[in-house]
Amino acid sequence: MEFEPKIVAFLCNWCSYTGADLAGTSRMKYSPSLRIIRVMCSGRICPTFIFKAFQEGADGVLVCGCHPGDCHYNEGNYKCLRRFKLIEKYIRQMGIEPDRIRLAWISASEGKLFAELANEMTQTIKNLGPSTIKAQLEQMV
Amino acid sequence: MSEYDRIGIIFCDPPSGYTPVDLSDLIIFVRDNLKIPVIIDQPRYLFSDFHVLMETIRHHRLTSVILAGIRPERFRQIVRTAMTKLGYQAESVVIADFGDTWCVYESQVQNVYELLERVHSQVVDKRHQSSHIQQDTIVIGAGIAGIQASLEIANAGLKVYLIEKSGTIGGHMAKFDKTFPTLDCAACILTPKMVEVGQHPLIELMTCSEVVAVNGTPGHYKVTVRQSPRWVDVKSCIGCGTCSEKCPVKVSSEFDEGTTMRKAIYMPFPQAVPNKYLIDGEACRFIQEGKCGVCVKVCPVTGCINLYEVPREIEIEAGNIIVANGFKPFQASRIDRFGYGKYPNVLTSLEFERLINAAGPTGGEITFRTTDKKGNSVFVNDSGKPQKIGIIHCVGSRDENFNPYCSKVCCMYSLKLAHLVREKLPSAEIFEYFIDMRAFGKGYEEFYCRIQDEGVRMIRGKTARVDQIDGHLHLRTEDIIAGRMLEQDMDMIILSIGLEPADDQKKLSDILGIDVDEYGWFKAVRYEIDPVRTNRPGIWIAGVCQGPKDIPDSVVQASAAAAGVLQSIMSDRLTDSEVFPLTYMIN
Amino acid sequence: MISRVDPEFKQELHKYGLREWNECFHCGNCTAICPLTKDDNLFPRRGIRLAQMGLKKQLVSSVDPWLCYYCGECTETCPRNANPGELMMVLRRYLTSCYDWTGISRLFYTRKIWELAAIILIALGVIISFLVFLPPSPDLFSKPQAFINEQGGVMINSLANGISASRFVQLIEYGDLLMAILVAGFLISNIFHMFYRVILSDRNLKFPFYSYFTEFWSLIYNFVTQARFSKCDNRTYWIGHLLVMTGYTIMFTLIVAFLKEFQIEEIKPWYHWQRLLGYYSTFGILFFLIYTFIGRIRKTDLKMQFSHPSDWMFIVLLFFTAVTGILIHIFRVSGLPAATYFTYLIHLAFLVPMIVIEVPFSKWSHLAYRPFAVYFDRLRRAGQNRQSIVELTPAI
Amino acid sequence: MEEIRIGVYICWCGTNIAKNVDVERVAAEAGKLQGVVVARDYKYMCSDPGQDLMVKDIQEMNLNRIVVAACSPRIHEITFRKALEKAGLNPYLFQMANIREQVSWVHDDREKATQKAIDLVTGAVKRVRWQEALNKRSVKVNPATLVIGGGIAGLTAAREIARTGRIVFLVEKEKSLGGMMKKINRTFPNLDEASKYLNPIIEEVSSHPHIQVYLNSQLVKLSGYVGNFIGTVNHKETQSELEFGNIIVATGLKPFKPTPLSNYAYKRLPNIITSVEFEEMLSKGYIRLDSRQEPKHVAIIHCVGSRNPDFLPYCSRTCCQTALKFANQIKDLLPKAHVYQIYADMRSMSKGCEEMYSKTAKRGVMFLMYDQKGKLPYIREAGKNEKTRLVIEMKELLSGEQVEVTADLVILMVGMEAQETSKQLSQVLGISRCSNNFYIEKHPKLDPVATTTDGVFIVGSCQAPKEISDSASQAKAAAARVLAMINKDWVEVEVITSSVREEICCGCQICVHVCPYGAIEFLKEKKVSCVNEVICKGCGTCASACPTGAIGSRHFTEKQILAQIEGVMLQLLEV
Structure with missing residues (x-):
């Protein structure tokens, strides 16, 4: 059975979640590998969420937020950008390919962009193949 | 009297020939006993310069003025103009005329004090009396506009009586499957609002009721409502439906636009509010001929169905009335060259809306219309799927022989129907015959381009006639852009019918005393900047009853009407038709 | 372009x-x-x-x-x-x-008085030339029996003073021929002008030469039967039109081509071809005229609502021609030579302007233009050998 | 810990969900999850019977957690929370899984979509276990209102509210009130003087005791929340601090500059003007060419910039009807002039406008239709010996002929686009803009004048181009919302603010610096941070920055999200 990746996506309630809904109302088709979790702001996404996702066997993590300057809470997305750069460096040491996580700014009107992003990321993850973190963790324990 | 009210008294100069007199003790009396905050003593310049007068009233923030002195009514008119310019009632200017005996003798001084006292109390009471306009509101018609208006007012903490002619609220919108341009389902938008109306403590819902008489003055309307019987008690009915199963009488369901049959005792549609059964008086055998009565026997709740219920008249006091009685679709049978009524597979857009609806006769499948054994036309799932569908725009609209106005929504809902057909029958060929494609609102033009890209053929040219030739619907159209005659054989034709004023519109306009335009739509006093205000203060119009419009505009107009009501209740006075300074009187 | x-x-x-x-x-x-x-x-x-x-x-x-x-x-x-x-x-x-290359019909259509003036002018011209060349013989009133033949009818050709019957008919024939040539000349030149405008001026229209002839039958067929008219739902118009068309053509050919056989001295029995044709055409014309008069006055039917003066002019002239024709026949049969002579004169006074004005320049010209229009249309169709460029819908 | 009893409800949403998701299987799978007592599916969960079903279950099986898998929470979370309240359960013990917009509408493969729906429901069930009861906070409403924009919409809103005696601050960036309508000479369809309607309102608003008008001023900073906003307004180089409860945005729109459309040669050839410039000419009472003579041929070209994917992909709604109005005005002023309307679709649909269209045609105006998707009309200079200076070449669709139109004066019906300040203002107010830079309304039908930010309303053409009467209606609709809030005197505020568990707070003050609103103070004596719940807006940035997890945002706690991640990935084991 062809490998169907599982990607955990953290979407901020005001911009990217609305964008995903817009992709829905405009009936844009994209690959069903995304598992969307809604948070109030991209600033709320802390590194533990991303590592927990990998620990639970996710093949990729997508973090979405509002465009810089559009954040409903003024600065949440700047904080998320800073944390993301840190996590990107950090997961290399844990042996996770950096392409498995991705940060994207999606505004409330960019439904089409969200659909393309989902397909694109699924494709990159398919090329990388399933993540082996979960298997390694089970061997260690 | 709300804290925003301030009374001012102006002692006017006596007319020429009288010498001005010292009024100091009179002023002391007024200030100490009557506690009038603003006292102006014999201002010589005040009434000669209009802007100075306006400036003084605005500076002191006066909301009502007493003109005292000898024959002060000389100045009443100019002060009234100033007050109306500031948005207050002309009646807020009161006269205290001391008569000719200006000289302050002992005997006259006493009755001058009494006069002032009486005038002052009259002004205070008047503010009291006019502030007590009825806080309740009556909303006639429970379509999306009526529902929205009721919710706006009820959520502001005021009581609303929602009067609906049919058995359930929801109006025409409840019949639609999807709504343009976002294609979210009508039920998902309407049902929560209906639930909120059904459960709202401040909204009293009266179904099967009609307004029969309105009297009283603006702000204190006494409305008599005639509630025809449902024959099923709303409180005790548990909506189990056994009565409907056993009922022997079957009639065509007007909610499903005649595409399905329903029993004499029925629930209009599964998500109806109130979610209870009712009996159709004309169809029920017991009410017509006194036979049957099966429903009473099978009903698990004793005494729930009372077949002897009689219509009753209820008197309601209301300060404002919002009319939102919607519209009536154009009877497609009036144009016989389209063959509606003669050929089964010529449907009106409302019938198709029901056919394609998940809760419709075939669960959303598009099938041919066939006639069952008893001769009434029904839709069944296995009667085959049409492959070529034509949608004809402007049926009955933009036509001097029927309705010269444009019904504004048919272009968009035709595009939506074309999309829904494309979604359900990907292989079908869909044609739309239109004159001008009117996709004017937010997101409408993008929706129009998207439908064209989906392969729906847009043909500029109105079909003239439809004839059934050996099973196919033969269509003659001139394709103007391609410069050719089109002779096509279709499987199904959808007529995009326009909107007409509701049947009871004329009756309602007479009862309420509001005027209608030449087509029968309610007329707003100043359509350009205030489309909800009618010629009678306290009566507002909202939604399609004022003119064809789509759902977002109806919702906005309903809220606008609610604004008028809230404003009149919260500001304790009823602004009559637009308060304009004299110079701008509208002819 | x-x-x-x-x-x-x-x-x-x-x-x-x-x-x-x-x-x-x-x-x-x-x-x-x-x-x-x-x-x-x-x-x-x-x-x-x-x-x-x-x-x-x-x-x-x-x-x-x-x-x-x-x-x-x-x-x-x-x-x-x-x-x-x-x-x-x-x-x-x-x-x-x-x-009409001469511009006369534009004049008639745009300014109605010109048409009226032209008709009156021609009528007067006819009357004067008639009186000059064929003056009434003096004893029309004094000795009417001189003109009665054995069956008691008027010998129509010998009413003129000093002009033998055959000379009389010959002169009338010359007049008719002259008129016919005049009218035909104008009409055919207008048709050629129409041909030029419709076919020749359209550069990129090319069609095989032989189609001129293969399509020619359509011209005749349409001229005779007005087949297209029958497709309209209301067929009474078509029948009325057929009647008046055949009646008129018969009368026209009789007068122009067979005057000698038609206008003869002795009164033939009623079953004679000459009488029968006369009766048929007058009936046809009268039926059409009455039907149109009622229609145009009552304005019930849509096509009758807007009557342009040129429509009225044409019907009125035809009506008087027909009436005077009938009167001539009645007077001849009942033996009143003077009445016959003068009605004959009035008959011509209506007939000639109608033919000279109405046929080439006004409403009557449609008798030529309509069949030719169908003919030219078929020529154009043959030229384009229509294959639809835009395959939008399979029009069955 | 009381025993967790969860109820799961899967909605069909007619065929919207049931078409691509096997709803029964999702309900069955959900039934097997730990703690789930009942799992049902129903055609319309948001309807009366759907909600009654849920209420009956809660009462009979005393459920204490509810999960509904249906449409987007942004639409019906409030509806279902109200249903929980009706059943006597705290509304926050509830979680929604979006299986319509984010599953059935976007995936065709039924098997994978059902699998995804099951994962999302599992995640929601796992998350709802950790949700605690929260009580909504109700806050007093400041009866003052801020109206941004002094056009017809702003003026109407200000007047409606001020008439009830409440204070209104009207901020206008220009130096005078009136906005776009001031530039208009007459309104359609009855050709009434626009000033006849506008001046009385301007007069009443500028002289109303309860309205404070701030001309050439702009809102630069905003803080606070619905009912208690504090805004700073730049007013002629002074800054004033204003307190108000609600904001009505009525900033309107501006006309499109047609210079980029080279085929219309705007500003390159003489006597080519935009519709706004023509309105100015009309208000002067005469129609003149640059050369001071009166034009004999006037051409009006529709859809300049509008319905054009490269510039304004939408329809600007009012230009067709304005063009018809212009034609009538030209015929009134210059009876002998010839008027040409070069249009794509005649969109005269408003009340009385179809009759205006037929009246205009009766007056001898020539209508020429061009293909708006194909080659646009091209304006070129006429030859030397021509009577007129300009010639328009176009392919006329109704006759199929390639024609040229002689014109002395060409009026371009320019489209309408959003103000350039809309980007800056949307950041100050925290509301989002659509792809054409107009503001996005909360829901076009459910809530057409509100925005996702409570207390901020958008009215008039700043939401989309519209007619004067629609703008006025929207203004009154927003006024109704504001008056309703003032009349009730309190408003419920979201309660998902942060809270500190002082026992594990190490006093590192990271959260104090991270908070964008300065809602966290550091208590010197206790050496712990403390959250001021009035100012906190619940973004949760502090929660993810805190090293010990002492500070957490309610309803989005660490445990809940981690549990949801587990739930979402759980299915991996069984398949």
């Missing part, structure tokens, strides 16, 4: 009757409802469009108006009440004035 829009054209067209047709918003309902429209003949909408835009060249080169027989269904169902049917009538009048 680019053509320039001309808003003035509307004013010019208004002179040919009917002012309100400009609010047509091109819904295509009239073209769709008309039973006669086909792919290239998208009238009446195309005609309205060209008239609205003032594209004179395209208007004159299109034969569409001649293919419409004014059943009135388009005007009935027009959503904007823009009278497409009546506009076709107006365009026919306009085209008549365009085909």
Whole structure:
């Protein structure tokens, strides 16, 4: 059975979640590998969420937020950008390919962009193949 | 009297020939006993310069003025103009005329004090009396506009009586499957609002009721409502439906636009509010001929169905009335060259809306219309799927022989129907015959381009006639852009019918005393900047009853009407038709 | 090629009757409802469009108006009440004035008094020349029996003073021939002008030469049967039209070609071919005239509502010609020579202007233009050997 | 810990969900999850019977957690929370899984979509276990209102509210009130003087005792929340601090500059003007060319910039009807002039406008239709010996002829686009803009004048181009919302603010610096941070920055999200 990746996506309630809904109302088709979790702001996404996702066997993590300057809470997305750069460096040491996580700014009107992003990321993850973190963790324990 | 009210008294100069007199003790009396905050003593310049007068009233923030002195009514008119310019009632200017005996003798001084006292109390009471306009509101018609208006007012903490002619609220919108341009389902938008109306403590819902008489003055309307019987008690009915199963009488369901049959005792549609059964008086055998009565026997709740219920008249006091009685679709049978009524597979857009609806006769499948054994036309799932569908725009609209106005929504809902057909029958060929494609609102033009890209053929040219030739619907159209005659054989034709004023519109306009335009739509006093205000203060119009419009505009107009009501209740006075300074009187 | 829009054209067209047709918003309902429209003949909408835009060249080169027989269904169902049917009538009048290279018919259509003046002028000319060449013999009143033949009828040819019967008929024949040549000359030149405008001026229209002849049968067939007229729902018009057309043609051929056999001295029995033909054509003409008079006055039917003076002129002249013709016959049979002579004179006074004015320059010219229009249309169709460029819909 | 009893409800949403998701299987799978007592599916969960079903279950099986898998929470979370309240359960013990917009509408493969729906429901069930009861906070409403924009919409809103005696601050960036409508000479369809309607309102608003008008001023900073906003307004180089309860945005729109459309040669050839410039000419009472003579041929071209994917892909709604109005005004002022309307679709649909269209046609105006998707009309200079200076070449669709139109004066019906300040203002107010830079309304039908930010309303053409009467209606609709809030005197505020568990707070003050609103103070004596719940807006940035997890945002706690991640990935084991 062809490998169907599982990607955990953290979407901020005001911009990217609305964008995903817009992709829905405009009936844009994209690959069903995304598992969307809604948070109030991209600033709320802390590194533990991303590592927990990998620990639970996710093949990729997508973090979405509002465009810089559009954040409903003024600065949440700047904080998320800073944390993301840190996590990107950090997961290399844990042996996770950096392409498995991705940060994207999606505004409330960019439904089409969200659909393309989902397909694109699924494709990159398919090329990388399933993540082996979960298997390694089970061997260690 | 709300804290925003301030009374001012102006002692006017006596007319020429009288010498001005010292009024100091009179002023002391007024200030100490009557506690009038603003006292102006014999201002010589005040009434000669209009802007100075306006400036003084605005500076002191006066909301009502007493003109005292000898024959002060000389100045009443100019002060009234100033007050109306500031948005207050002309009646807020009161006269205290001391008569000719200006000289302050002992005997006259006493009755001058009494006069002032009486005038002052009259002004205070008047503010009291006019502030007590009825806080309740009556909303006639429970379509999306009526529902929205009721919710706006009820959520502001005021009581609303929602009067609906049919058995359930929801109006025409409840019949639609999807709504343009976002294609979210009508039920998902309407049902929560209906639930909120059904459960709202401040909204009293009266179904099967009609307004029969309105009297009283603006702000204190006494409305008599005639509630025809449902024959099923709303409180005790548990909506189990056994009565409907056993009922022997079957009639065509007007909610499903005649595409399905329903029993004499029925629930209009599964998500109806109130979610209870009712009996159709004309169809029920017991009410017509006194036979049957099966429903009473099978009903698990004793005494729930009372077949002897009689219509009753209820008197309601209301300060404002919002009319939102919607519209009536154009009877497609009036144009016989389209063959509606003669050929089964010529449907009106409302019938198709029901056919394609998940809760419709075939669960959303598009099938041919066939006639069952008893001769009434029904839709069944296995009667085959049409492959070529034509949608004809402007049926009955933009036509001097029927309705010269444009019904504004048919272009968009035709595009939506074309999309829904494309979604359900990907292989079908869909044609739309239109004159001008009117996709004017937010997101409408993008929706129009998207439908064209989906392969729906847009043909500029109105079909003239439809004839059934050996099973196919033969269509003659001139394709103007391609410069050719089109002779096509279709499987199904959808007529995009326009909107007409509701049947009871004329009756309602007479009862309420509001005027209608030449087509029968309610007329707003100043359509350009205030489309909800009618010629009678306290009566507002909202939604399609004022003119064809789509759902977002109806919702906005309903809220606008609610604004008028809230404003009149919260500001304790009823602004009559637009308060304009004299110079701008509208002819 | 680019053509320039001309808003003035509307004013010019208004002179040919009917002012309100400009609010047509091109819904295509009239073209769709008309039973006669086909792919290239998208009238009446195309005609309205060209008239609205003032594209004179395209208007004159299109034969569409001649293919419409004014059943009135388009005007009935027009959503904007823009009278497409009546506009076709107006365009026919306009085209008549365009085909006429002399400009006389434009004069008649645009200024009605000219037409009236021309008719009166010709009538007077006929009367005077008749009185000069064929003066009434003096004893018409004193000795009427001199002109009665053995059956008691008037010997029509010998009424003139000092002119033998055969000479009388010969002179009338010369007059008829002269008139016929005149009329035919104008008519044929106008038809050729129409041919030039419709076919020749269209550079990129090429069609095989032989189709001139293969399509020619359509000209005759249509001239005789007006087959297209029968397709309109209301057929009484078609029958009425057939009657008057056959009646008129018979009378015309009798007078011009067979005058000698027709206008003879002795009174033939009623079953004689000459009488029968006479009765048939008068009946045909009278039936049509009465039907049209009632229609135009009561204005019940749509096509009768807007009567242009040129319509009335033509019917009135035909009516008087027919009436005087009948009177001649009655007076002849009842033996009143004077009455016969003078009615004969009046008969000619109505007949000649009708033929000289109406046929080439006014409404009557449609007898030629309509069949030719069908003929030219078939020529154009043969030329384009129509394959639809835009395969939009498989039009079954 | 009380025993967790969860109820799961899967909605069909007619066929919207049931078409691509096997709803029964999702319900069955959900039934097997730990703690789930009942799992049902129903055609319309948001309807009366759907909600009654849920209420009956809660009462009979005393459920204490509810999960609904249906449409987007942004639409019906409030509806279902109200249903929980009706059943006597705290509304926050509820979680929604979006299986319509984010599953059935976007995936065709039924098997994978059902699998995804099951994962999302599992995640929601796992998350709802950790949700605690929260009580909504109700806050007093400041009866003052801020109206941004002094056009017809702003003026109407200000007047409606001020008439009830409440204070209104009207901020206008220009130096005078009136906005776009001031530039308009007459309104359609009855050609009434626009000033006849506008001046009385301007007069009443500028002289109303309860309205404070701030001309050439702009809102630069905003803080606080619905009912208690504090805004700073730049007013002629002074800054004033204003307190108000609600904001009504009525900033309107501006006309499109047609210079980029080279085929219309705007500003390159003489006597080519935009519709706004023509309105100015009309208000002067005469129609003149640059050369001071009166034009004999006037051409009006529609859809300049509008319905054009490269510039304004939408329809600007009012230009067709304005063009018809212009034609009538030209015919009134210059009876002998010829008027041409060069249009794509005649969109005269409002009340009385179809009759205006037929009246205009009766007056002899020539209508020429061009293909708006194909080659646009091209304006060129006429030859030397021509009567007029300009010639328009176009392909006329109704006749199929390539024609040229002579014109002395060409009026371009320019489209309408959003104000350039809309980007800056949307950041100050925290509301989002659509792809054409107009503001996005909360829901076009459910809530057409509100925005996702409570207390901020958008009215008039700043939401989309519209007619004067619609703008006025929207203004009154927003006024109704504001008056309703003032009349009730309190409003419920979201309660998902942060809270500190002082026992594990190490006093590192990271959260104090991270908070964008300065809602966290550091208590010197206790050496712990403390959250001021009035100012906190619940973004949760502090929660993810805190090293010990002492500070957490309610309803989005660490445990809940981690549990949801587990739930979402759980299915991996069984398949």
